[in-house]
Amino acid sequence: MIQVSPFDSGLYQTLLSDTEAGRWLNDQAQIRAMLRVEGELAEAQAEAGLIPAEAASAIAAAAASLVPDPDSLAAGTASAGVPIPALVKALKAALPAEQARWVHFGATSQDIVDTALVLNCAELITLFESRLKAMITALADLADAQRGTLVAGRTRTQQAVPMSFGFKVAQWLSPLLRQLERLEELKPRLLKTQLGGAVGTLAAMGDKADLCGQILARRLGLGCGNNWHTQRDSLVELSGWLGLCTGALGKMSQDWLLMAQTEVGEIRFSNGGASSTMPQKCNPVNAEIMLAMARHNAGLVGQMHQAMLHEHERSGSSWAQEWLLLPQQLMSTAVALKHGLDAMAHIEINPTRMLHNLGAFNGVIYAEAATFELARSMPRDQAASLLKQACSEAMSGDAHLFDLVARHSGVQLDVTQMQQRLLSDGATTAWLDAVLQQARAQQP
Template identity: 35%
Template sequence: MADLFWPGDEHAGDLFSEPAFLSAMVRVEAAWLATLVEHRLVPADAADDLDGLVGPDDVAEVAAGAESGGNPVIGLLKLLRARVEPRNTAAARWMHRGLTSQDVLDTALVLLAGDASERVLAETRGQVEALATLVREHRATPVAARTLTQQAVPITFGLKAATWLESVVAAGRGLAAVDASAAVQVGGAAGSLAASSELAALQDDPDPAGRSLALVETFADRLGLVPVAPWHTSRGRVTAIGDALVTCTDAWGRIATDVATLARPEVGELHEATGGGSSTMPHKQNPVLSVLLRRAAIAAPPLAATLHTASALSVDERPDGSWHAEWATLRTLARRTVTASVQARTLLSGLRVDAEAMAANLAEAGDALLAEQRSIAGLLDRDPSPTYAGATDLLVERALATATTYLQETS
């Protein structure tokens, strides 16, 4: 896929695409049907993997029919039943029993979010490797620190890159934690598991409610997700995904802002590996990746805010519109984060550091950058120390250790 409105979208490939969404919903239906069969709540001959029944060519039909019921599950289920009927009447009869549309759609979204997160985490690992290299190579490269846009005190570029590194690792760990807790949605019509419990009760199960909870555990295990209580109107799991994605774009946006600033010709301390051209000014080498990363960082938080608004407006036992607002929002946020993750890795892997320009800018600033050191020395009536590096070495070592641990955790 590619998107004229969002350059680089092709990096996200099929992730969170409409065909992927359709496939995920079918996977959910198949896993639930298999679970019912395994627990002997439906006839054994109802077993069917639902494979080959629907595909990308059916997206338009399912999408067109979604308006009448407010979601695509109803039309998909009708299509699945019609197509499985000739080969398996029992499967057509028993599929979806005990679920509601929201169970299928929510679980499918969780699966899609997991796929997107896996890609982002793979790219994040590459970013950490590139950043660790920058930190090691430039731990002693002097550069002017800047605060509130003004030159402040001398630091090293390795220290600056170490702060980038720490933020990327923190974002990666946050996303991994959310991904590890990704959960199924199974509640039935109103979150009470009444239908599945009734299926068990009418077949003389001694513990119908316990059987329903066992169904959820088996179902979750089949999908590689966590079994939890229904969360139809408790949407913290969705906002957590959004927040984790935005934390990633925050980290990359900060790096991109630094790079774009230090790549200005009048500063010249950093350069992207390949600058972008101009349609009318051939001399320009625009920091395009930094620009696109800043775009993602600016656009992501409002999308997460929409998820939070939807969560706050969830009502009763099933939401009326707030749930519906989540689907496209989460898709857009996830795809854009995947795209940004690729662009961030590319930026960092090719970032060029101009140590001579850094030294020249320091020299031009002169002794002004040591004013704080002199003022502290004056308080004690002592001469300033030979250097003003503070705990730079320890902070750099700590960042490198963090990177090493993270890379071991994610290997």
């Protein structure tokens, strides 16, 4: 087998792939799902009175036991542009002629491929939900534990004002909670059968067509989707969800990378990768891969929108484009979540370094809080003007901001008291508690 993508590489599989997700994305998973659909379709047609019950039972049994080698289907797939004709031929070969003639009755290849895809997506969604909930729990525990730790809040890469590190963690957590909500809303639109026949009308099944579709959906545990051969909005919606999920994880991992820089040192990861020549290094590999997956998925979302452009009642090119894109997105999301959980198990917080960084540049990070404190005893415009002058002097000299404020105003500010107010005042406590309450509700 030719290996081009790192997702399929033996060399990179532990770093850039995921075994659990691969169970539902590999050739064997697709073949199993397609055979399951063929078997259940026959049973549904028998239940509706369209084909003989004996034939349906034999087809279902053969579909359940047949394990064709993907290589044996490759030539047929290349010739037809889709694997179903070769798979149907193999299934028919396992049956007597009288029963074989009812295989794939009235269906089209896209019905089987798309419904099989949805079945495997359902399994992957279960995996994503499990990992998201585990990630949410880990982040909630960290946010709660660190709610009393001050860290420099940063805007446009520069120190702004101090904030609760626990609240910062809660901000990483919040979009993951929304991702669970979005996924729940998405399921009914995505997890549905495809059964339309040649051009979507299911004409070959006559007056049993609609009933067959409803029975097939029930037997597969899916919604009844009827025909969506060229209406791919639900798959594109899934693509968008995957992009949002890895994007939320990527934002978090980018913060981790910045906070773990040697000069910052506010966090580190005990499982970081070593350098071959620099033994002091502890590279944050998990965060790097999470960010790479976010960027990769973001690019694929746009291409999936291009794959919506099917012509008339079936497209070969747009459909094939999905085959290239969606599996990569599904795998990227699984990989990002795997690395996220691994990182959370090895993250180390350095409150001492956080406090040290707050004291950089002679305490100017407290300028906003000092302005509002001074405004208790003088007009706010005067307080702001005084702090602007004091900040300029602190940045260019050796004196601490609070000493300069005392020199210019006669008011001695207490840094410890101000730090406590920064933790307790404002919306931090209420908003942090609200996020944690939502997170705890996801726990079993």
